[in-house]
Amino acid sequence: MTVRVMVVDDHPMWRDGVARDLTDEGFEVVATADGVRAATARAAAVQPDVVLMDMQMPDGSGAQATSELLAVCPGARVLVLSASDERDDVLDAVKAGATGYLVKSAHRDELVAAVRATAEGQAVFTPGLAGLVLGEYRRIARDPGPDTPVLTDRETQVLREVAKGLSSKQIAARLSISPRTVENHVGATLRKLQLANRVELARYAIEHGLDDD
Incomplete structure (x- = not known):
């Protein structure tokens, strides 16, 4: 198309x-x-x-x-x-x-x-631009507000890879888990953050500096 x-x-x-x-x-x-x-x-x-x-x-x-x-x-x-x-x-x-x-x-x-x-x-x-917002995420992480969602370590790892535009298969290979497990973490994170799809999820990750290693 x-x-x-x-x-x-x-x-x-x-x-x-x-x-x-x-x-x-x-x-x-x-x-x-x-x-x-x-x-x-x-x-x-x-x-x-x-x-x-x-x-x-x-x-x-x-x-x-x-x-x-x-x-x-x-x-x-x-x-x-x-x-x-x-x-x-x-x-x-x-x-x-x-x-x-x-x-x-x-x-x-x-x-x-x-x-x-x-x-x-x-x-x-x-390259490099998304990392400019890492400090913002660290600030939020140090002083979370009452409505700040709490992600598990694995959800945060998956979210970092989503922010880089990687597919579920690529993320699975990087983290040594199955693609289905990746999708389960993505779904759980979407629900926690009240986002509709992977694009919004990636946008959230970029905004909060989660794409940075």
């Missing part, structure tokens, strides 16, 4: 170049947009599978655009493609609902692979 992609960026040459590269790789670029309002309106109309989202736009931030876009297009997955690698930008994007975050220095092959992985529901991050 062809992956339908929307590219959101306020720089025409960059936006058109990315759209052209993705088209050449077999993706269907169904829309482009240069701001928050345009992105929301066009996503509602075309319902893309993956949205490549810049973080800085004339009428708002990429985090704002991500949140508003997912409200009208809940089936989309947002992959941020930004010049910024600041911790706050990464956190803001994840909290708004982005599945992954790449910096614009990524090579074309990395971008193409990231879009494919995002379409498959994996959490994709430029």
